[in-house]
Amino acid sequence: MSNPRRPPIVGRFMQEEVALASRNSGMPLEALRYDVTPAGLHYLLVHFDIPAADPGWKLSIGGQVSNSRALSVDEVKALPQKTLRVTLECAGNGRGQMSPRYPSMPWLEEGVSTAEWTGTPLAALLAAAKVDPGAKEIIFRGTDRGIDRGVDHDYARSLSVAEAMRPDVLVVHSMNGQPLLPQHGAPLRLVVPGWYGMASVKWLARIEATDVPFDGVQQVGSYHFRTQAGEAGVPCTYIRVNSLMAPPGIPDFFTRRRIVAPGRVNLTGRAWSGDGVPINRVEVSIDGQWRDAKLDPVAGPWAWRGWSCEWEAVPGEVVLACRATDAKGNVQPDEPVPDVTGFGNNSIHRVAVTVTGEVG
Amino acid sequence: MSNPRRPPIVGRFMQEEVALASRNSGMPLEALRYDVTPAGLHYLLVHFDIPAADPGWKLSIGGQVSNSRALSVDEVKALPQKTLRVTLECAGNGRGQMSPRYPSMPWLEEGVSTAEWTGTPLAALLAAAKVDPGAKEIIFRGTDRGIDRGVDHDYARSLSVAEAMRPDVLVVHSMNGQPLLPQHGAPLRLVVPGWYGMASVKWLARIEATDVPFDGVQQVGSYHFRTQAGEAGVPCTYIRVNSLMAPPGIPDFFTRRRIVAPGRVNLTGRAWSGDGVPINRVEVSIDGQWRDAKLDPVAGPWAWRGWSCEWEAVPGEVVLACRATDAKGNVQPDEPVPDVTGFGNNSIHRVAVTVTGEVG
Numbered sequence: 001m002s003n004p005r006r007p008p009i010v011g012r013f014m015q016e017e018v019a020l021a022s023r024n025s026g027m028p029l030e031a032l033r034y035d036v037t038p039a040g041l042h043y044l045l046v047h048f049d050i051p052a053a054d055p056g057w058k059l060s061i062g063g064q065v066s067n068s069r070a071l072s073v074d075e076v077k078a079l080p081q082k083t084l085r086v087t088l089e090c091a092g093n094g095r096g097q098m099s100p101r102y103p104s105m106p107w108l109e110e111g112v113s114t115a116e117w118t119g120t121p122l123a124a125l126l127a128a129a130k131v132d133p134g135a136k137e138i139i140f141r142g143t144d145r146g147i148d149r150g151v152d153h154d155y156a157r158s159l160s161v162a163e164a165m166r167p168d169v170l171v172v173h174s175m176n177g178q179p180l181l182p183q184h185g186a187p188l189r190l191v192v193p194g195w196y197g198m199a200s201v202k203w204l205a206r207i208e209a210t211d212v213p214f215d216g217v218q219q220v221g222s223y224h225f226r227t228q229a230g231e232a233g234v235p236c237t238y239i240r241v242n243s244l245m246a247p248p249g250i251p252d253f254f255t256r257r258r259i260v261a262p263g264r265v266n267l268t269g270r271a272w273s274g275d276g277v278p279i280n281r282v283e284v285s286i287d288g289q290w291r292d293a294k295l296d297p298v299a300g301p302w303a304w305r306g307w308s309c310e311w312e313a314v315p316g317e318v319v320l321a322c323r324a325t326d327a328k329g330n331v332q333p334d335e336p337v338p339d340v341t342g343f344g345n346n347s348i349h350r351v352a353v354t355v356t357g358e359v360g
Numbered sequence: 361m362s363n364p365r366r367p368p369i370v371g372r373f374m375q376e377e378v379a380l381a382s383r384n385s386g387m388p389l390e391a392l393r394y395d396v397t398p399a400g401l402h403y404l405l406v407h408f409d410i411p412a413a414d415p416g417w418k419l420s421i422g423g424q425v426s427n428s429r430a431l432s433v434d435e436v437k438a439l440p441q442k443t444l445r446v447t448l449e450c451a452g453n454g455r456g457q458m459s460p461r462y463p464s465m466p467w468l469e470e471g472v473s474t475a476e477w478t479g480t481p482l483a484a485l486l487a488a489a490k491v492d493p494g495a496k497e498i499i500f501r502g503t504d505r506g507i508d509r510g511v512d513h514d515y516a517r518s519l520s521v522a523e524a525m526r527p528d529v530l531v532v533h534s535m536n537g538q539p540l541l542p543q544h545g546a547p548l549r550l551v552v553p554g555w556y557g558m559a560s561v562k563w564l565a566r567i568e569a570t571d572v573p574f575d576g577v578q579q580v581g582s583y584h585f586r587t588q589a590g591e592a593g594v595p596c597t598y599i600r601v602n603s604l605m606a607p608p609g610i611p612d613f614f615t616r617r618r619i620v621a622p623g624r625v626n627l628t629g630r631a632w633s634g635d636g637v638p639i640n641r642v643e644v645s646i647d648g649q650w651r652d653a654k655l656d657p658v659a660g661p662w663a664w665r666g667w668s669c670e671w672e673a674v675p676g677e678v679v680l681a682c683r684a685t686d687a688k689g690n691v692q693p694d695e696p697v698p699d700v701t702g703f704g705n706n707s708i709h710r711v712a713v714t715v716t717g718e719v720g
Contacts (some may be wrong), residue, residue: 012375013374014373015456016614038543041401043541049610106382256380259506
């Protein structure tokens with residue numbers, strides 16, 4: 001099952017990739033201007049179909065626990081609440097820029113966003129359920145169902161008990177102060193700060209403690225870094241250090257090439273890293289010459305950090321780029337780290353710009 | 361300018377098309393279950409960048425009027441209000457299924473949605489501005505700016521004075537009971553019921569009466585039906601009769617092929633037509649055998665109409681399809697009507713399904 005069934009391709013995109021891109025919305029990069037991504041602009045990856053609402057929704061907690069339970073949404077909301085600003089990124093972000101490329105959701109760079117999530121710490125739910133001391137993992141099951149790698153399943157992922165007990169892992173019912181939208185996991189979802197988005201299971205219906213490593217399709221068949229097809233690989237976990245630039249000037253409709261008037265331009269963007277350590281450096285390159293950007297204040301351990309850099313634009317063709325470094329010294333690579341199924345591409349973001357006096 | 365500068369292509373998709381599909385979100389077809397499309401699931405076509413909010417936003421009304429004005433958003437909200445349920449569809453919906461294909465936003469079928477729009481009738485604003493009797497058109501200018509067909513411009517469209525004075529053309533500030541989201545045109549936009557989406561100018565900043573036919577890029581360079589490159593063509597106006605089926609069963613992640621268990625299946629979907637006349641027939645085809653679907657009540661002159669059809673699924677491979685007819689006798693064609701730039705594809709929606717006892 002670890003062997004991808006879709007051979008890599010080069011060049012133009014398959015209709016299946018376009019269908020996935022049309023269903024799964026990215027965050028347009030001008031939305032990097034918002035500290036918190038507005039409703040409907042947060043990126044979205046829905047593996048199967050968005051489930052229909054169920055007014056009698058229950059979240060069951062069972063498996064290796066001594067106090068199994070089934071809570072209504074109101075019962076979850078009545079527990080102690082916490083609101084966290086969290087940047088989520090799809091593990092496949094940047095896949096569409098890799099060559100050869102694994103045929104899947106062809107994110108170019110827009111599979112990242114930040115929201116304010118409100119819910120109850122998972123740790124409190126697990127404590128109330130009294131997880132057996134021998135349990136090793138907690139499994140999270142959504143109600144979104146489909147076929148992947150030939151297997152019919154409800155989307156499900158697991159975390160180690162230690163990860164699941166982290167105080168910032170939340171069972172969430174609200175996003176940006178509003179009830180979860182259907183496409184973001186209503187009525188309840190998991191949010192695992194710092195991890196790539198696949199861990200934050202939407203439409204969360206069942207939580208199960210187990211002492212057997214979870215072998216679900218989305219746990220062992222997908223979401224691994226692999227340099228060669230068939231190898232076991234390394235699980236995708238924390239988001240790699242990354243950054244993006246809000247494209248300056250105005251776009252050409254089709255090519256999205258940026259057109260900028262000469263003069264002073266305030267380049268801005270965001271940088272993030274999933275290890276819970278701050279971004280402590282962002283550099284901006286103007287045609288290969290790197291300089292340090294100014295960093296905005298840190299907005300909590302899990303949210304992206306704003307940056308800005310003034311640039312005196314002179315007429316001509318120029319390539320801009322940005323590169324972040326986190327407090328552990330992780331820095332973005334120049335080129336994608338090869339990966340068979342296109343995960344974890346955090347290579348530096350480049351923006352081609354035409355500076356011309358013909359726009360004012 | 362009427363000659364498209366991007367030659368048609370066949371087969372796989374360009375990265376530029378994928379970039380447009382990633383920015384511009386479609387409505388996932390399972391969202392056909394909602395009478396009114398929830399926030400963030402309404403399809404979106406943003407030609408250039410989503411403009412940043414401007415707290416001092418004014419809507420100016422000028423040109424050939426005797427009482428030119430500039431209204432704040434609050435002043436617009438203080439005028440008589442109307443809420444309408446309106447189905448909008450992108451004129452380019454279905455372009456990605458055509459062959460050869462014009463390189464642009466490669467909608468497959470998901471560029472359609474329905475919202476409840478609240479605002480003030482444009483006719484009242486025009487009456488207060490006292491449009492000169494000699495004026496022929498009303499121009500609507502947004503603040504979204506970019507380059508298309510080599511021309512730097514703010515997005516703008518016009519309507520004849522007669523169309524603009526229709527009582528259901530609204531200057532809108534709310535969508536589904538909430539203030540407009542940034543990406544849907546905040547703080548003010550036009551909604552022209554019955555017309556393809558390009559007429560409903562977002563981020564509306566200026567309304568101008570004129571006695572000269574408007575020759576803006578988006579009016580004369582784009583949004584025309586043309587059977588051959590270079591011809592003047594026929595302007596896109598009212599939405600052609602169309603329908604979609606909510607794909608039954610569960611999907612395969614990559615191919616989106618549908619897998620259905622044997623037994624009774626309630627097929628459902630929506631049908632619409634922009635002429636303000638009701639849909640009065642929807643047919644469903646099971647492997648080429650057509651039968652009449654049951655129609656839901658009409659939900660006003662501008663909203664799609666639900667339909668359903670029971671199907672006894674037996675194991676095997678089957679192609680489902682749906683086809684709508686409106687009260688004027690317009691019916692969807694079997695195949696796309698050829699169009700150089702891929703507008704107005706209302707050919708029947710087909711869904712390939714595997715019926716198997718292996719899913720329960």
